[in-house]
Amino acid sequence: MAPLLEARNVSKVFGSGLLSRQQTVALQAASVTIDDDTPSIVAIAGESGSGKTTLARLLLGITKPTTGQILYQGRDLRQLDGPQWRTFRREVQAVFQDPFEVYNPFYKVDHALTMPIGKFFPKASAVETQQMMEEALQAVGLRPEETLGRYPHQLSGGQRQRVMVARALLLKPRIIVADEPVSMVDASLRATILESLLKVHKAFGISIVYITHDLTTAYQLSERILMMYRGNIVEAGDVDLVIKAPQHPYTQLLIDSIPLPNPKLHWGQREMQARQSGDHLTAASCRFADRCPQVMDICCQQAPPLYQTDARRVVSCYLYADAPVAANEHATVA
Amino acid sequence: MLASGLFTLLLMVVLWLIGYFSVDIKLAAPLSAPTDLPPSREYLLGTDSAGRQLLAVMIAGTPTTLQIGLIAGALGMFIGTILGFTSGYFGGVVDSIIRSAADVALTVPALAVLVVIASVINKTLSPEILALIIASLAWMWPTRTIRAQVLTMRERAYVEIARLSGLNNFEIIFKELVPNLLPYLAASFVGAVSSSVLAAIGLEALGLGPQSEPTLGMTIYWARYYNGLPRGMWWWWAPPVIIIIMLFISLFMIASGLDEIANPRARRTTA
Amino acid sequence: MTAVLQVEKLRVYYHTLAGPVRAVEDVSFTLNKGERLGLVGESGSGKSTMVLALLRMLKSPARTEAGRVLLNGTDLLQLSDANMRAARFAQIALIPQGAMNSLNPVMRIKNQLLDTIRYHNRNGRLSQATMMAHIHQLLESVGLHRDVAEMYPHELSGGMKQRVCIAMGISLQPKVILADEPTSALDVVVQRQVMETLGRVQEEIGASLILVGHDMGLMAQFVHTIGVMYAGKLVEVGPVEDIFEEPLHPYTQLLIASLPSLEGKGVFKGIPGITPSLLNPPSGCTFHPRCPQATARCKAEIPVLQEIRPGRWVSCLLY
Numbered sequence: 001m002a003p004l005l006e007a008r009n010v011s012k013v014f015g016s017g018l019l020s021r022q023q024t025v026a027l028q029a030a031s032v033t034i035d036d037d038t039p040s041i042v043a044i045a046g047e048s049g050s051g052k053t054t055l056a057r058l059l060l061g062i063t064k065p066t067t068g069q070i071l072y073q074g075r076d077l078r079q080l081d082g083p084q085w086r087t088f089r090r091e092v093q094a095v096f097q098d099p100f101e102v103y104n105p106f107y108k109v110d111h112a113l114t115m116p117i118g119k120f121f122p123k124a125s126a127v128e129t130q131q132m133m134e135e136a137l138q139a140v141g142l143r144p145e146e147t148l149g150r151y152p153h154q155l156s157g158g159q160r161q162r163v164m165v166a167r168a169l170l171l172k173p174r175i176i177v178a179d180e181p182v183s184m185v186d187a188s189l190r191a192t193i194l195e196s197l198l199k200v201h202k203a204f205g206i207s208i209v210y211i212t213h214d215l216t217t218a219y220q221l222s223e224r225i226l227m228m229y230r231g232n233i234v235e236a237g238d239v240d241l242v243i244k245a246p247q248h249p250y251t252q253l254l255i256d257s258i259p260l261p262n263p264k265l266h267w268g269q270r271e272m273q274a275r276q277s278g279d280h281l282t283a284a285s286c287r288f289a290d291r292c293p294q295v296m297d298i299c300c301q302q303a304p305p306l307y308q309t310d311a312r313r314v315v316s317c318y319l320y321a322d323a324p325v326a327a328n329e330h331a332t333v334a
Numbered sequence: 335m336l337a338s339g340l341f342t343l344l345l346m347v348v349l350w351l352i353g354y355f356s357v358d359i360k361l362a363a364p365l366s367a368p369t370d371l372p373p374s375r376e377y378l379l380g381t382d383s384a385g386r387q388l389l390a391v392m393i394a395g396t397p398t399t400l401q402i403g404l405i406a407g408a409l410g411m412f413i414g415t416i417l418g419f420t421s422g423y424f425g426g427v428v429d430s431i432i433r434s435a436a437d438v439a440l441t442v443p444a445l446a447v448l449v450v451i452a453s454v455i456n457k458t459l460s461p462e463i464l465a466l467i468i469a470s471l472a473w474m475w476p477t478r479t480i481r482a483q484v485l486t487m488r489e490r491a492y493v494e495i496a497r498l499s500g501l502n503n504f505e506i507i508f509k510e511l512v513p514n515l516l517p518y519l520a521a522s523f524v525g526a527v528s529s530s531v532l533a534a535i536g537l538e539a540l541g542l543g544p545q546s547e548p549t550l551g552m553t554i555y556w557a558r559y560y561n562g563l564p565r566g567m568w569w570w571w572a573p574p575v576i577i578i579i580m581l582f583i584s585l586f587m588i589a590s591g592l593d594e595i596a597n598p599r600a601r602r603t604t605a
Numbered sequence: 606m607t608a609v610l611q612v613e614k615l616r617v618y619y620h621t622l623a624g625p626v627r628a629v630e631d632v633s634f635t636l637n638k639g640e641r642l643g644l645v646g647e648s649g650s651g652k653s654t655m656v657l658a659l660l661r662m663l664k665s666p667a668r669t670e671a672g673r674v675l676l677n678g679t680d681l682l683q684l685s686d687a688n689m690r691a692a693r694f695a696q697i698a699l700i701p702q703g704a705m706n707s708l709n710p711v712m713r714i715k716n717q718l719l720d721t722i723r724y725h726n727r728n729g730r731l732s733q734a735t736m737m738a739h740i741h742q743l744l745e746s747v748g749l750h751r752d753v754a755e756m757y758p759h760e761l762s763g764g765m766k767q768r769v770c771i772a773m774g775i776s777l778q779p780k781v782i783l784a785d786e787p788t789s790a791l792d793v794v795v796q797r798q799v800m801e802t803l804g805r806v807q808e809e810i811g812a813s814l815i816l817v818g819h820d821m822g823l824m825a826q827f828v829h830t831i832g833v834m835y836a837g838k839l840v841e842v843g844p845v846e847d848i849f850e851e852p853l854h855p856y857t858q859l860l861i862a863s864l865p866s867l868e869g870k871g872v873f874k875g876i877p878g879i880t881p882s883l884l885n886p887p888s889g890c891t892f893h894p895r896c897p898q899a900t901a902r903c904k905a906e907i908p909v910l911q912e913i914r915p916g917r918w919v920s921c922l923l924y
Contacts, residue, residue, distance in 0.1 A: 047792035062494065089500055101491035106513040112495065119500035156879045157648070167495075186647040187819055191863045192875030213792065216865040220873070243867065257797040259822035261864045263846045267826050268797055 002074050004036040004207070005059060005092060005175055010068030012054050025283075027051040028231045029068070032059070032209075034175055036073075039207040041198075043218035043239065046228035047254075055228070056179045056211045060094050090120055093168035097180040099160040103152035109160070110148050112167050120171055136166040139203070140196040158189030165196055169204070176200070177209040182217065194221055215258060219243045227251050230287040232303070237313030247315045249292045286318075294319060336591020342584035346396075346577075353393040363548075366390075373569050380569040383560040386548065392573050395548040400581070402465045402549075403531030409469035410530065411523045414476025419507055421477065422484025433481070436474040444471045445536060452542035460544055468533045476522050483518055487511050517596035524589040528582060535578060550574040609813045610636035610659075610697075610781050615672035617651070617658045620665075626883045628654040628667065630837040633910065636781065641807070641814045643824040643845070645860075646834030649880045652817045653702065655834075656783050660699055661689050676781065695725050698779040700803075702786040705766035708758040714769055715740055715754035721776055743772045746809065748802050764795035771803055778810045785817045800827055821864055825849060833857050836881050836891040839910055842918040853919045855896045890922065898923060 012027040032055065034040065046052045057063040058070055061077050070077045072088045080088060096102050103112060113133045117124055124132065134144040140162045152160060161181060168176045178197060182190040194217060201208050212218050218225055219239055226236040227248065235248040246252045259267055281289055286299040298304075298318055306314040306326040314326045364384040373380045379388035421432040451467050487493065488511075496510050512519075537543055538551025541559070545552070557563065557571040617629035629651040636642050646652045657663050659674055661681065674681040676696055684692065693699075701707055709717055718740045722731075731739075741751040747768040758766055767787060774782055784803065788796040804827065807814050816828055824831055824845065831848045833841040833856065841854040852858045859876045878895035881887055887894050893903040903922055910920040 047794075060498070062497070086500070089498070094495075094498055096491050096495070098491055102495050104492040104496075104510055104514065112492075115496060115501065116499035159879065164495075167499075186880070187821070188647060188860060188863050188876035190875070191865070191873035192877075195873035195875065198871060198873070214865070216867055219867055220865050220870055253794055257793045259793070259796070259820065259826040261822040261825045261849065261861065261866065263825045263849055268801070 002036055003033040003071070004073060005034040006071040007032045007055065007059060007065075008069045008071060010055075010058055010065040010070065012051075012058065012063065013066045025231050026054040027058070027065075030055055030228075030231075030233055032226060034207050034209065039174075039201060039205040040224065041201055041208040041210060041222040043210045043212060043222035043225040044228060045212055045215055045218050045225055047213055049230060050228040051231040052211050052213075052228050053179055054231075056094075056177050056209065059209065060092060060177055061088065086120075090171045091174040093171060093173040093176050095161070095164045095168055095176060095178040095181045098184055099157045099164065100152060102164055103160065105152060108149060108151055109155065109163050112163065113170060116167065116170055132170060133166075136169045137163070139169055139200065140166045141192065141199075142166065156189070157185045158192060161185055161189075161193050162196055165193065165200065169200060169206075172204070173206060175207045175209065177211070179211045180213070181210075183212070183214070190217070197221065215243060215255060227254075232287055233306070233316065234288065235313070235315045235317075236306075237310065241310060241313045247309060247313070247320060248288075248317050249294055249319075250288050253291075286316075335587050335594060339584045339587025339589075339591055342580060343588065346580060346584065350393060350396060353389070357387075357390050357393055370565075370567065372567070379573055380567070382553075382556060382562070382567075382570050384556065388553075388569060388573060391548045391553055392550075392577060395550050395553060395574070396577055396581075398461055398547055399531060399534060399550045402461050402468070402534040403527045405462065405465035406468035406472055406530035406534070407523060407527030409465070410472030410526050411476050411519070413469070413473040414522075414526075415480055415519065417473065417477040418480025419484055419511070422481035423488055423503065423507055423511070429481075432477065436477045439471065439474045440478075442471070445533065447471060448533060448537055449540065449542060452537050461547060461549070464534055464537065464543060465530070468530050468537075472526055472530055472533075476526060479522060480515070480519070483515055484511060487514065515596075517592055521589050521592035521596055524585055524592060528585040528589070531581065531585075550578055607638050608635045609638050609640075609677060610815075611673075611675040612659070613673040613675070615655065615658060615674065616670040617654050617663065617667055618670050619667045621884070624884055627837050627886060628883060629658060632672075632834075632837075632839045634832055634839060634842060636813050636815060638813055639808070639811060640830060641804070641816065641828040643828035643831045644815060644817045644834055645819060645821060645824055645831060647819055647880065649836065649883065650834040651837035651883075652834050653785055656699065656785050656815070656817055659783065660693060660697060662693075662699075691725070694721055694774075694779060695777045696779050697781040697783065698774040698777070700770050700774040700782065700784040700787045702789065705758075705763055705770065705790065708766060708769065710758050712757075713754070714744075714756055714758070714761075717769075718743065718754070718773060718776060721773055725777055739776075743776055744769075746775075746806055747772045748798070762795075763791050764799055767791060767795075767799050768802060771799070771806065775806055775810060775812070778812070780812055782807060782812050782814045783817070784814060786819075787816075788823070789818070796823070821860065833860070836886060837883055838891065838920060839918075840892070840920045842910070844916060847917065853913075853917070853924065854921050855898050855923075856892050859895075859897075 007030060009029050009031055010027060011025070011029055014024045014026055030051070032042070034042065044052045044055060054063065058065050061070065064078070072080070075084065077088065103109060110133070113136070114129060117129050117132055133148065137144045137147055142159065142162050147155065147159065147163060181197070182193050185193060197208055198221060200206055210218060210221055222239050224237065225239045225242050227234050227242060227250070229250050235242055235246065235251050242251060243255060246255055257267055280300055284302050286303045289295050289299045292299065296318060304316050304318045306316045307320045307323040308314050308326045309320050309323040364386050367377060367381045367385050367387050369381055369383050369385045371377055371381045377387055377389070379392065381387055417432050421429045448467060448471065493506060493510055496506050501509070534543070535551035538549055539554045541555045543549060543552050543555070553574045554571055557567070562570040613633050615629055615632045619626040619628055632655060634642070644652045654667065658669050659681070663669065669682060672682065676692070681689065681692065715737070719736060722736055722739065740754055744751050744753050749765060749768055753761065753765065753769070761769065771787070787803065788799050791799060800823070816824070818824065828845055831843065831845050832839050833854065835856050841848065841852070841857050848857065849861060852861050862874045863876055876895060881891050881894070889905050890903045890908050893899040896903065906922060908920045908922045910918050911924070912918050913924045
């Protein structure tokens with residue numbers, strides 16, 4: 001069961017160069033695996049600065065890791081030759097956050113669709129190209145006659161985003177990495193876009209990596225989830241376990257703070273700790289130590305490893321030191 | 335703004351065309367008429383101390399001046415665009431080299447250098463060579479500004495999408511970046527032209543221009559040389575000055591108008 | 606329950622080359638003392654425009670066409686410019702969207718807070734010491750350490766900057782606070798902290814609050830009354846529990862149904878169609894093209910906001 005796409009113990013540090021500027025550790029020792037045989041939906045959740053977007057960009061091959069490897073079909077991305085890279089490029093596609101910036105304002109939206117067809121199916125005739133575009137648009141619930149031939153500013157944010165999903169579909173990918181695809185879209189249109197992602201997953205067997213800060217949509221869409229905090233994976237596993245019965249103090253805090261659209265269920269049952277002074281903390285400490293209501297001495301000395309508290313969940317917290325340490329870096333696989 | 339600028343320029347072109355077809359430009363040569371005559375019905379703009387008919391000189395000289403500006407501006411923009419894109423898009427060592435070269439060249443006092451060069455090769459100077467000299471110091475500003483524009487566009491989401499769609503670097507530059515920069519490039523070009531024209535006129539007015547060709551700047555030079563000012567021969571130095579002013583105003587308005595078009599496009603905000 | 610702010614038939618149009626864009630159309634509502642009103646709407650609903658209109662901070666081509674804005678009886682729209690400037694921040698204050706970016710990056714926090722106080726204190730004789738004491742007190746009331754006064758904006762986190770903006774908003778103890786999406790760039794945990802601070806401060810100074818936003822979850826947790834805006838019109842107003850339990854207007858119903866919850870998996874219910882053009886709005890009820898309960902009458906008649914039950918207002922022909 002070789003994984004299709006894998007991040008193996010990757011770290012990303014920004015600002016490492018000849019000039020000793022401040023180094024930012026965006027990601028630390030993260031591992032994610034997407035399987036080859038069964039398509040799955042995995043969510044990578046966290047707040048801004050958690051490293052989720054960095055991880056997404058590493059998986060897409062847009063950024064290179066500082067340490068660790070990104071492997072596609074078992075081969076390191078940096079060692080792929082021309083044709084293998086093209087295959088990777090075709091099979092791993094993306095949907096980005098801003099539904100406006102992703103379009104070149106000079107062209108009509110058709111350009112976003114004809115570009116990849118032109119590169120990966122150069123022999124396609126005009127008729128075939130048109131057919132491919134229409135099929136992709138219909139698969140996401142858009143009507144080609146209402147969408148094609150328009151400029152980006154003539155469509156709504158929701159429509160633009162769905163065209164982006166259609167674009168991702170065109171190349172018949174194996175994986176779509178969606179980086180906060182609905183956070184800049186109106187609430188009423190979000191459901192439609194997420195639904196098209198789900199439909200695409202079921203109909204074409206495409207695995208989805210859903211990057212978000214919204215735990216409720218992550219819960220609705222995915223099977224597995226990775227919770228990230230300041231560059232580390234703090235908890236990962238089956239979404240029902242992680243969200244409904246969170247174990248890591250950060251996950252608990254986060255879920256408690258979600259403003260639920262139910263006036264009777266109040267947020268904030270849990271008390272929040274203000275950020276403590278971080279003087280006694282080092283780069284090796286647990287990243288959550290300065291805010292953790294259950295912090296212990298050992299947390300300040302060394303970051304905890306991932307413990308396997310359940311067959312389908314791992315947590316990085318000394319509170320669960322009784323559990324076995326996760327066997328290998330692939331432990332985040334459900 | 336763009337409209338007014340284009341209109342003024344167009345007006346000048348039309349007037350020039352009328353002149354071109356109604357006046358014999360051979361009369362711009364010296365000794366084609368009696369000297370030092372004020373404007374009259376026969377000689378609409380009078381004549382100068384060398385016997386040139388000034389109306390003919392204006393009609394012959396204006397395109398020459400503009401030609402110098404266009405060649406120098408175009409050449410400067412061409413070099414600047416290539417260097418600016420290369421530097422901005424590829425970054426790294428290439429960027430550092432080009433940027434340093436441009437920065438050093440910018441510190442050079444352009445007019446002083448031009449004067450030195452022009453006075454050294456004075457004898458064989460033609461409008462084309464003048465244009466080349468000016469172009470050699472006109473490429474730096476476009477390089478820097480285009481580089482800055484490319485830097486802002488390089489990290490845009492639509493460029494990333496293009497990469498994910500399999501486009502290589504050159505395709506991205508030509509298909510994604512250049513179209514969006516066209517208004518900006520046009521505005522820069524007009525700006526380059528007008529500053530080149532200014533440099534050319536400056537050199538000519540100092541006497542360093544082509545001696546045998548009638549140009550606007552040379553006319554000013556000759557007017558000073560022959561003491562046209564104290565002699566009250568306003569018909570000699572006023573027409574070129576007025577034409578130069580109108581030319582600059584129209585070019586400036588065109589450049590401003592294009593810039594206005596360029597900027598809202600570049601800074602379009604989300605709906 | 607005394608009414609602090611009464612908005613009557615407010616109308617704001619943007620005069621563009623293509624014609625008038627009806628950003629806010631005949632909006633009326635009442636805000637009582639100590640009440641928290643949440644104005645919910647999506648992009649294009651007119652809520653941000655309305656906030657600016659209340660403060661008379663609209664820029665051309667937007668113009669307030671009609672209506673009255675009564676703050677404790679005085680019509681703000683009729684005040685002279687000088688009086689309006691005096692009223693802003695002293696009587697009615699704004700915590701703008703993306704407020705973190707409205708802090709001057711080259712000024713220390715204390716100077717930015719002093720600006721507002723000084724302007725409104727031109728004729729007073731408050732000494733520097735008194736003003737600084739006031740600033741320290743302000744910062745502490747929003748949960749910040751008084752040392753923050755000496756810092757520059759870039760030294761503060763997003764949540765801290767937002768709290769500085771709240772401090773600026775309440776510095777003159779206004780009667781009405783307008784908060785336009787004050788937490789949109791913050792993460793959930795910080796959002797909760799900031800909102801709790803805002804709520805506490807509002808109660809301490811006895812002000813009323815209008816929270817403008819699109820996050821229904823946030824509204825559910827924070828406000829007393831909700832007003833739903835669609836295409837520039839107020840379509841439903843009511844107490845927050847009632848609205849969630851029994852939404853009356855079809856748009857409200859669809860909106861609440863589309864909210865993701867931790868209850869069901871894989872079920873997504875969006876609202877079909879696209880937001881209407883405010884330049885050429887649909888005839889009759891602006892929602893009828895997307896309304897699952899639309900009838901022929903809805904295409905012809907424009908519904909009016911009516912109080913069909915005490916405290917419950919709906920603008921729909923179904924009622």
